Amino acid sequence: xxxxxxxxxxxxxxxxxxxxxxxVRRGExxxxxxxxxxxxxSTMRMIAAVSPVSGGELRILGMDPAVDGxxxxxxxGVCPQEDTLDNELNVFDNLYIYGRYFGIxxxxxxxxxxxxxxxxxxxxxxxxxxxxxxxGMKRRLTIARSLINRPDLLLxxxxxxxxxxxxxxxxWDQLFRLKHAGVxxxxxxxxxxxAEQLCDRLVVMDKGLIAAEGSPRxxxxxxxTREVAELRxxxxxxxxxxxxxxxLGQRVEVxxxxxxxxxxxxxxxxxxxxxxxxxxxATLVRRSSLEDVFLRLTGRTLVD
Numbered sequence: 001x002x003x004x005x006x007x008x009x010x011x012x013x014x015x016x017x018x019x020x021x022x023x024v025r026r027g028e029x030x031x032x033x034x035x036x037x038x039x040x041x042s043t044m045r046m047i048a049a050v051s052p053v054s055g056g057e058l059r060i061l062g063m064d065p066a067v068d069g070x071x072x073x074x075x076x077g078v079c080p081q082e083d084t085l086d087n088e089l090n091v092f093d094n095l096y097i098y099g100r101y102f103g104i105x106x107x108x109x110x111x112x113x114x115x116x117x118x119x120x121x122x123x124x125x126x127x128x129x130x131x132x133x134x135x136g137m138k139r140r141l142t143i144a145r146s147l148i149n150r151p152d153l154l155l156x157x158x159x160x161x162x163x164x165x166x167x168x169x170x171x172w173d174q175l176f177r178l179k180h181a182g183v184x185x186x187x188x189x190x191x192x193x194x195a196e197q198l199c200d201r202l203v204v205m206d207k208g209l210i211a212a213e214g215s216p217r218x219x220x221x222x223x224x225t226r227e228v229a230e231l232r233x234x235x236x237x238x239x240x241x242x243x244x245x246x247x248l249g250q251r252v253e254v255x256x257x258x259x260x261x262x263x264x265x266x267x268x269x270x271x272x273x274x275x276x277x278x279x280x281x282a283t284l285v286r287r288s289s290l291e292d293v294f295l296r297l298t299g300r301t302l303v304d
Contacts, residue, residue, distance in 0.1 A: 001026050001153055001184045002047060006056030009042040016042040018208035019056060029175070029185040031195045031202030033290075035298050038205040040188045041157070047186065048155055049073050061152060074102065077151035077183075081158040083138045085130045091141060092117065092126040099148040109148070116144040119174065136167030143174065147183075154178065156187045160194060172197055192291035204297050211297045216290050223296055224288040225250050227266035231259040231273060232282040241278065248272050262288070 002024035009017040017039040024030045032040045045051035046058060049065035049072040058065060060072045085094050095113035104112070117123045120140040125133065133141065139160065146154060159175070160168040168191075175198055179185055189195055195202055196216045204212045204219070212219055229249070233241055235257075242254045249263035261269045266285030273280065 001061060003059045007058055008055035009046060010054040016208055020210050024186060026184055027182055028200040029179050029187060029198050031199035032188045032205060033195055033202055033294060034205035039208040040205055044155060044157060044188060048076060048078055075152045077146035077154040079143050079146045079156045079159055081161060083142050085138060085141060087130045090127050090129060091122055094130060094141060095145055095148055098145050102149045112148055116147055120144040136163050139163060139171060153184045156185060158189055192289060192294055196290050204294060206298045219293045220288050223293045225262040226264040226288060228286055228288050228292060229261040229263060229266040229269040230284040231280040233280055244276060245273060
């Protein structure tokens, strides 16, 4: 569905994407993760055939976006990070009129609009004004609108940003249904749990390059441990105490409010901590997550 070789994107002297290789297979959910400025958005815009490639090779649905841009865009669905719904139209007309932009005939457009209202659980809101919808409803309508042309490839940029947990899970269910219906999904997200739930494979981008690639489970196995033990001591004690437990895990990370001990047996770490006479104020053993991988690969420093 997508094939990139040595893909580059430059803006003057600044190189946002520095030669990446990406393959997206039919019917999978593929994720782009990375901090701000990693090159995700620049890559997505090239895939959407709205930003020219600066170097390398890119094929979308077997076509060259430099030559076949209109044909590619006709088969894409795009859900932008910001809702771009038309507040002057009601919910149904946001779907119907958008479908007409693709040249879909009126009867088919009406039929698809009604189907998508049901898919998005918005049938009862068909005649409501967009400005009267909740954030979750607007997001569902935006995704529904991106499906009006029955795309082969759906691009989702931060699909659940700003939504409450219930609305996020409703959207996850809908995206899961789409994938099983054969739609290929390409997702950017800052939510690591979302990437773990939705993505079959993903890449972690940093500074315009791919830092890691694989399934969520593969990335955790390669770059972290099975479990993480979190130890909280008094304020200012963590740096000094870290030296006493360095041998208890594969890696110990010192944070201002806790120590993270990466190990395949978190309970054994806690047992050894107590054996050594250390008394944490609080402890937690959890499974290693994609967020641990992300922070290890890209760092904890805030990137503006």
